[in-house]
């Protein structure tokens with residue numbers, strides 16, 4: 001990974017205007033140490049380039065989202081001192097209040113965007129179930145486009161797919177270097193709304209990043225394969241391959257002892273549990289830095305020191 005000066009200089013030279021990045025959790029569980037690691041990358045790098053951080057609540061899947069988790073995310077961020085410039089929560093201590101940073105309030109906007117694409121002939125109805133789809137070599141669901149010419153009836157349960165170009169998208173990841181991805185070969189045409197009427201992560205995230213002026217996307221490596229899909233969708237939505245694309249920094253995922261991705265089932269490491277156990281914010285920040293390999297042992301860290309470590 002680039003050293004502090006190179007990374008920060010690089011971002012400054014590549015961006016037109018101030019950096020805007022986001023931390024975008026789903027309220028489907030408590031924040032855990034992996035989220036804190038991600039937050040420290042987002043806040044650390046963005047603050048170092050003099051940019052703005054917004055928090056967006058990705059509650060596009062209403063069947064899995066819970067208000068209690070939404071509240072807990074807010075409380076845990078305040079407790080850690082990770083205060084965004086713009087947030088979906090009212091209150092002076094959380095930056096500028098923007099209700100639109102909560103995806104469930106944007107369903108009408110997402111619907112309008114999809115309708116615009118449909119009017120241009122860029123979508124089609126799909127009634128495939130997850131079970132009926134094949135998988136790509138990475139284990140992701142793959143749609144072969146068969147529904148494009150099937151004319152699935154309007155009144156049957158169906159999702160909507162957006163046509164994806166069949167070509168390589170090339171981008172320079174700030175952490176991982178040059179990447180080549182072909183969204184059509186990865187997963188086929190992109191599901192924007194599923195059969196239950198829920199907006200998909202890919203569609204809602206891309207529309208929101210565009211509308212909210214996000215130009216620096218810092219997130220875990222598990223989302224690396226999504227990047228070309230989101231770049232392709234930006235092109236389709238803006239009708240141009242000349243629109244500025246965001247910069248990407250995909251950071252390594254935190255692993256547990258067995259080498260697996262740290263998941264929500266590691267309840268012992270939820271920030272909520274750590275607080276109940278009497279931990280301090282400094283200890284949690286030190287634990288996150290240790291998990292991310294930024295420290296070789298666990299020591300308490302104050303927030304400025306932690307942010308500085310993650311910006312190099």
Ligand SMILES: [Zn+2]
Nearest residue numbers: 126127128147
């Ligand atoms: Zn289909």
